[in-house]
Amino acid sequence: MRVLALIPARSGSKGVKDKNIRNFRGLPLMAHSIQSALESGVCDEIFVCTDSEKYACIAREYGASVPFLRSERSARDESKSIECVIEAVNRYKEIGKEFDALILLQPTSPLRSAKHIKEAYEKFLKYGEDLASVCESLENPLFMRRIENERLCNLLPLSSSVRRQDLQKCYVLNGAIYINAISRLSENTSFNDNPLSYVMSREESLDIDEEGDFECNISESI
Template sequence: MYQNKKILAIIPARGGSKGIPKKNILEIEGIPLIAYTLQESQKSKYLDRTIISTEDLEIKKVVEQYGGEVPFLRPIELAQDTSKTIDCIVHAVDSLKKMGEEYDYVVILQCTSPLRKAWHIDEAIETLLQSEEASLVSVSEVEEHPILMRTLNEDGTLQNLLNVSSTVRRQDFPSFYRVNGAIAIQKIDENFGMSTSINDGKLAYVMEKKYAIDIDTFLDIYTVEFYLKGNSENNI
């Protein structure tokens, strides 16, 4: 709880990962991927409850071994390749409401961001609840600057993505940020529902890139392992 507001965390974790099979329970340095996020959520000062939304019994078993809660299974129709994250979030919030539990805010923690820490979660909560906004997303500064990006026309010519001259010195480039997926927070009010866009949160919580690695490929896994193995050197 923070500022007398009840705060729920949901970790979405469906079983049907295509790129990396069973990605959410893949062991990295001896710990299942999902456990990194679960353990940090358990350290948060402000989260009243953390639950995992999954349709997968194997994920449920792993989660429970690490003290996590799966109070109900996600319906299969909300765990398809075409399913949106917000669908399972709304399902979880509504299911808890039917069980007599209501919350003021929901924090969405993707388990593919294993280096995000409890203090990131708490800082993000403080940032949003001290503002007048109803939503927040975590962002990181981009490495590949959009000033140097182009689209390719049908005739083979290039089109600048931004209407800015690429002759600008790199050190003078404006800062650009990407939504990194590590943290999203939504106020649960009359505007919260299936049409809510998690990635379009109004307020930003800026994270260092090394904490915001999103595991999508095996290269991402190797990068995370690098940071975990030398965590004292690399300040993770």
């Protein structure tokens, strides 16, 4: 089975300028994902999907492949991940490279390690289902509420008169790893709907989204 690791790193981040190449623990943010993919030993091609030649040069410096740039159409603010994935798969076919499995690695998850990628891929092979990584949720949806006409309404159609210690564990998608069979990809694919789970700790599930995420981690050692 030939595996394509795809790291989406467009240059137009609105929240934090040039987030994907900002320094995090001594490396450009996206370099952590490149190195983890390389060290996992399961990826035949590690592609940084970017619309920027500057980003492409940095990606190549750390061992990734960037044989072509992401199109403007798939790099808009409103573009979905599946758009750049399908575009990349088709572009690779045009240059004579085809793959059986996709490992989608968001560059904003720098603490996802080679061990995580390898374990997740082995689970994908074992069960034959598309996979998404998760971590345990701090909050249980049983205690969440909607507000309608100023009144609190249960998010779930269940009574919340239960002890916290009796609750089942709940998990949230952490965005670190998605693995899909390329034959099952379509324009309607939602990676967040992948059925198979791979559990990571909350600490390993850090998601770089705001300026403060850099400030509180930039000085820490790897």
